[in-house]
Amino acid sequence: MAASGLWDDEYDVVVAGSGAGAMTGALAAASRGLRTAVLEKTSLLGGTSSYAGAAVWLPGTRIQERAGIGDSTESARTYLRALLGEDTDGRQEAFLTTAPEVAEFLERDPAIEFEWRPFPDYFAAPGRMDMGRSFVPLDLPAERLGGLASLVRPPVDRDRAGQGHRDAPLSQGRALIGRLLLALTNTGNGTVRTGTRLTGLVVEDGRVVGVEAETGDGPVRIRARRGVLLAAGGFEGNDEMRAEHGVPGAAGWSMAPSGANTGDPILAATAVGAATDLMDQAWWCPGVQDASGAASFTLGFGGGLVVDASGRRFANESLPYDRMGREMAAAPDRVPAYFVFDSRSGGRLPAISVPGGPGADWVQAGTVGELAEKLGLPADALTATVERFNGFARAGVDADFHRGEDPYDLFFADRSDDGDRGPNPCLVPVDRPPYYAVRLVLSDLGTKGGLRTDTEGRVLDAESRPIEGLYAAGNTSASFAGRFYPxxxxxxxxxxVFAYRAVGDMTETDTP
Ligand SMILES: Cc1cc2nc3c(=O)[nH]c(=O)nc-3n(C[C@H](O)[C@H](O)[C@H](O)COP(=O)(O)OP(=O)(O)OC[C@H]3O[C@@H](n4cnc5c(N)ncnc54)[C@H](O)[C@@H]3O)c2cc1C
Structure with missing residues (x-):
């Protein structure tokens, strides 16, 4: 927070972080002719965004129109209002009205192409699209990126194993980051600086005019003539901050790249007076825990059932992952939980787990009672739970938690026919030995509490006044979606959207 003095470098826009928001902001700035620097703490670009499936929930764009699915800004507005309530600070409206513009801006670039993919919205609320309204980037042949491809963080399974990309097209989050990087590079105005960790903000006359950062060659001070955009993830990787703000889960169970998102930019901003909000919140998910203690993001439970320490079910296992995560966080005996299944899935986990493992950590037993003993669960209770569940499966109705009644549940149902599954594809009997169980912990895709921002992504102080020159987006900011994952x-x-709007605001502001 020192006063400005000699600068090591100077840009119009300085962006901290290199996830999807950061790279969109950087591209928006560079394509307007602004000299732009992306500062990335690690040696690789993309953060958790690079691990993502890269579904992009931007409603009412020409991408949904091309797909002919009948999405609209109006229906998304209805949906968001139903979930989030009144748009008291205008950010819902800012999001909705800018979403089509962001998609159009990005697709104008020859490096960027998207297509709609079915993936249902997460809540039964008015305005919902049962088959979803998200789109994904098309795969990107690595040759198009040339040497830059090795800068993009590989998929989580390979990254955790210390491996680089396969010789295949970049897909999902890697395709998104790769395409944004390609477009940014083609502008000729963007510089990407890896191994550069933002540590502080430089303030002059109440305005943020630059940043302090650590590099392999020592500390640097970088001037930002128009603004600093903090889009450097949340603090999911920082156990101290998690404990301070009461975020359920643990850094070691989070899906963010190890050591990446430790909240330094949030701390740098609060040190210059920024206010925060939603600090106990995350985008949660169940995580299958492996022998090392790390978790795999798990969704799409196509079979089996989940029990707590008492051996009882506590939720519809097919719930969208953030909602299932919230159910796990709701009582102390639900973490760890246990995902119990049988041999029907032919030696595969009846769910999608990222990264997927070979099953080495599965507990296996000949009977449900034996399985309970191995897990340290009450055998009578687990046996009774499985029997009750199998009764529901035969009847096709989950009288306890209504599994299989929502389009989202059905989207992931395993519809293979193995003879005696019952009428509800989401309720598959657990009756074919051997029986298996894996430990489920409360994982997350990142914290979503952070700096308070307004409709333009401007960071606000405790009196809700914008701190000039300072912007935030993504998990560095408190999400406009509050406690929901729509x-x-x-x-x-x-x-x-909010990175794009931030750059729009910087562009409108006179150069200081
Ligand atoms: C397997 C998986 C699938 C997912 N699928 C989807 C999906 O389909 N759609 C979706 O919307 N979300 C998805 N998510 C969630 C989503 O990826 C993240 O919540 C989101 O990408 C976070 O974006 P971000 O820009 O805030 O942070 P990140 O993408 O994590 O980027 C933050 C970057 O900032 C860097 N950084 C941190 N501190 C500093 C510092 N001090 N200085 C400089 N750089 C710094 C980090 O190293 C990192 O590279 C998924 C997550 C996972 C794990």
Whole structure:
């Protein structure tokens, strides 16, 4: 927070972080002719965005129109209002009205192409699209990026194993980051500086005029003539901050790249007077825990059932992952929980787990009672739970938690026919030995509490006044979606919109 003095470098716009929001903001700035620097703490670009499936929840764009799915800004407005309530600070409206513009801006660039993919919205509320309204980037042949491809963070399975990309097209989050990087590079105005960790903000006359950062060659001070955009993830990787703000889960169970998102930019901004909000919140998910203690993001439970420490079910296992995560966080005996299944899935986990493992950590037993003993659960209770569940499966109705009654549940149902599954594809009997169980912990895709921002992504102080020159987007900011995860792609879609709006605001502001 030192006063300005000698600068090591100077840009119009300085962006901290290199996830989807950061790269969209950087591209928006560079394509307007602004000299733009992306500062990335690690040696690789993309953060958690690079691990993502890269569903982008931007409603009412020409991408949904091309797909002919009948989406509209109006229906998304209805949906968001139903979930989030009145738009008291205008950010819902800012999100909705800018979403089509962001998609159009990005697709104008020959490096960027998207297509709609089915993936239902997460809540049964008016305005919902049962088959979803998110879109994804098309795969990107690595040759198009040339040497830059190795800068993009590989998929989570390979990254955790210390491996680089396969010789295949970049897909999902890697395609999104790769395409944004390609477009940014083609502008000729963007510089990407890896191994550069933002540590502080430089303030002059109440305005943020630059940043302090650490690099392999020592500390640097970088001037930002128009503004600093903090889009450097949340603080999911920082156990101290998690404990201070009461975020359920743990850094070691989070899906963010190890050591990446530790909240330094949030601390740098609060040190210059920024206010925060939603600090106990995250985008949660169940995580299958492996022997190392790390978790795999798990969704789409196509079979099996989940029990707590008492051996009883506590939720519809097919709930969207953030909602299931919230159910897990709701009582102390639900973490760890246990995902119990049988041999029907032929030696595969009856769910999608990212990264997927070979099953080495599964507990296996010949009977449900034996399985309970191995897990340290009450055998009578688990046996009774499985029997009750199998009764529901035969009847096709989950009288306890209504699994299989929502389009989202059905989207992931395993519809394979193995003879005696019952009428509800989401309720598959657990009756074919051997029986298996894995430990489920409360994982997350990032915290979503952070700096308070307005409709333009401007960071606010405790009196709700914008701090001049300072902007935030993505998980560095408190999400406009509050305690809800409306649909697949909300984290990335909203990060992109508010980063784009931030740069629009910087462009309108006179150069100091
Ligand atoms: C397997 C998986 C699938 C997912 N699928 C989707 C999906 O389909 N759609 C969706 O919307 N969301 C998805 N998510 C969630 C989503 O990826 C994240 O919530 C979102 O990408 C976070 O974006 P971000 O820009 O805030 O942070 P990140 O993408 O994590 O980027 C933050 C970057 O900032 C860097 N950084 C941190 N501190 C500093 C500092 N001090 N200085 C400089 N750089 C710094 C980090 O190293 C990192 O590279 C998924 C997550 C996972 C794990």
């Amino acid at each position: 649909g697949p792609g909300t984290p990335i879609g909203s990060a992109m």
